[in-house]
Amino acid sequence: RKEVEQDPGPFNVPEGATVAFNCTYSNSASQSFFWYRQDCRKEPKLLMSVYSSGNEDGRFTAQLNRASQYISLLIRDSKLSDSATYLCVVNPSYNTDKLIFGTGTRLQVFP
């Protein structure tokens, strides 16, 4: 089983739609969680960290479910500019700072 798994998509949604992505991780000792965004042929950039209590940044909401070992990203009122690949990132252990990336979920927002 992969350490971090995501549905690769693509998710094709109209502008204004709400879309949600899930990501599962295999190691219950995983410490920290993030969502990164990657535009085509560009480097990944931090979108948001994911906290145990959940967190919101404008139209974006991230949730962590430790019992079921998944994190989620909700995007409300999708914009054309949200089209990108969303990468789930996990620090798998308390004794390392390495970060494991999922394969990414591709989102395409259409007019």
Next chain:
Amino acid sequence: GAGVSQTPSNKVTEKGKYVELRCDPISGHTALYWYRQSLGQGPEFLIYFQGTGAADDSGLPNDRFFAVRPEGSVSTLKIQRTERGDSAVYLCASSSGGRGSSGANVLTFGAGSRLTVL
């Protein structure tokens, strides 16, 4: 510098040759990471440094791959006897935090070095 700088941006080489890829992290960032990314895949962890030492090199695929960071700033990823399967974008990232700090695990990436092995 203002961001993470990687050179070369593109490298084409022949199978069996030796390649060096350089990363200049954000000034003052103590942690430096190397990843490689193939088309349609997420970044694959290779190695990370905390200061001058390799804190975790568990992602290096085999002994043809080696990385150094002798002065705790610039890092070089070295690939010996390149193979066609090494073709990928090699991404470097840096982070301001040591373990437990607020900056830990928040990565700023460079634009990557695209390696093509013919």
